[in-house]
Amino acid sequence: HNHMPLSADQVSALCKIGFYATHALRNANLYMNAYRASITDDLTALYNRKHAFEMIDELCLSGTPCSLIMLDIDDFKLYNELYGSKEGDHLIQRCAKIILSALDEDDMAFRFGVDEFLILRRGSDAAAAKAFTQSLVEVLTKGSMPDMVWEITITCGISVFPDISADGRELIHNVEQAVYFGKLDGKGHLIVYRKGLENRSQNPDIRTAYERVAPTIYALTAAIDAKDNFTFIHSMNVSKYAVMLAEALPMSDNDIEVVRVAGMLHDIGKISIPEHILKKTEGLTPEEYAIMKTHVENSIKMIRYLPNMDYVIPAVIAHHERYDGKGYPRGLKGTGIPLMGRILTIADCFDAMTARRPYKQERSIDYAAGELKKNSGTQFDPELVPVFLSLIEDGKIAG
Structure with missing residues (x-):
């Protein structure tokens, strides 16, 4: 307008044009934002x-x-x-x-x-x-x-x-x-x-997978047994008690099979522990205890090389965790500990108490039951302990 002043009608017309243009642009922007959201993954900002x-x-x-x-x-x-x-x-x-x-x-x-x-x-x-x-x-x-x-x-x-x-x-x-x-x-x-x-052939189920690697597992366990005569029978017992507890909960057949295999494999990492520590008849020094604790993660590293055995890892790595969070290797607490790991903890400790070792006499089943009850809610899952105790009371678990 060559800097000529606008009339009131012209100003009003321009305001209306601006008003409608603003709405058109805003709607277009809202549409584009909605479209982007519809094709984008929220977590990664990649396309969905x-x-x-x-x-x-x-x-x-x-x-x-x-x-x-x-x-x-x-x-x-x-x-x-x-x-x-x-x-x-x-x-x-x-x-x-x-x-x-x-x-x-x-x-x-x-x-x-x-x-x-x-x-x-x-x-x-x-x-x-x-x-x-x-x-x-x-x-x-x-x-x-x-x-x-x-x-x-x-x-x-x-x-x-x-x-x-x-x-x-x-x-x-x-x-x-x-x-x-x-x-x-x-x-x-x-x-x-x-x-x-x-x-090509299809993927086997866990039972078939276990059967295929069982000779390797038994060979490894036997190698540990040559260093520590109690590991093999201990693993067998832990597997047995863990399965009985899993069946009593109850758990699915596949989960029970995972528990059974995890019990067999939970101490497989002890093959890397020096023999003088495994066979020591008195208490371990802090340094020796730190070495002993590495058997958990060593077990995991070995299981990783066993075909189709990965799904026992959460149970195996958690079998020394405590319900109060004071266990190892990760200090997990309560239900943050995998259920199968909580099952193995009870089975592992029960057999450790009731079995004879070079450094201790075996304890009675009544003593072991009392310790499980006393440490329910601190070391052990308070909901699983009564189930395990009922198996003892019914005579199904006899040590």
């Missing part, structure tokens, strides 16, 4: 599972060659049980941050499941996708972590379109199959999907 399907379909329908990478954190359920869900969230967030920093300009990353990530890349060069994934996993698994019983491992799968997978649905299916069969081979494997991969 829903958007993964959309973008994969879009690329495949357009005929754009692409590679799909899935990263699955091994034993994440166990990680949550051992360290808590808050620490589990921190691990997921850390992984997401590293993944984002590794992406090329056209790459997209998604949180596909609780412990699964997808990366969608342009181009169907499987070798290039494999090199990228190996480099990424090295960063993910070698970064700073809290004190852990074992190092994080990640099983990865890769599938490509259109060379192997015919469409988006098949691309996702094939990358999931690659991860599945990678886990059958153990942990930390990277599998590039190929035709015929599904013809």
